[in-house]
Amino acid sequence: MGKIRVTNIQVYAYHGCLVEEGKIGSDYRVDVEVSANLQPSAISDNLQDTVDYVLINRIVKDEMAIRSKLLEHVAQRIINRIFNEVSIANAATVEVSKINPPIGGNVEMVTIEISQTRN
Template identity: 80%
Template sequence: MGIIRVTNINVYAYHGCLVEESKIGSEYRVDVAVKADLQPSAVSDNLQETVDYVHVNRIVKEEMAIRSALLEHVAKRILDRIFKEIVIAEEATVEVSKINPPIGGNVEMVTIEMTQKR
């Protein structure tokens, strides 16, 4: 068992419940960790037998481009695609952070974290 992490994926997107958020957008940070059996790829040196982090990055960027009211909804879509498209994934954790959220205070970011197992 091993973990592939893709950390600090920066995306500009338009998520949120406020009308303004759908118009002006915001900066987001996404972190993904995928647990899988990495022994076969460690032996074979074959990209087809591991978690391709380029693929993980593409999933994140494509799902972040689809507007949602809640970050939980975006994270769930990312998790669903990971398990659909990366067959060796056994568990995945996704953190979606909104940078400088419009919550009436000086807050660096808000983060939701979701974990799913196959």
């Protein structure tokens, strides 16, 4: 078993419950960790035998481009796509952070984290 992490994917998106968030947008940070059997790729040196982090980055950017009210919804869509498109993925954790959220205070970011194991 092994893990591949794609850390600090920076995206500008339009998530949130407020109407203004859908118009103005905000900066987001996404971190993804995928657990999989990495032994075959360690032996073969073949991209098809591992978790392609370019694909993970594309999944994140695609799903972040679809507006949602809740960050949890976006994170779950990312996990669903990982399990649909990365056959060797056994588990995934996705953190979505909204940078400088509009909550009436000086807050660096708000982060949600969802972890799931393949059924």
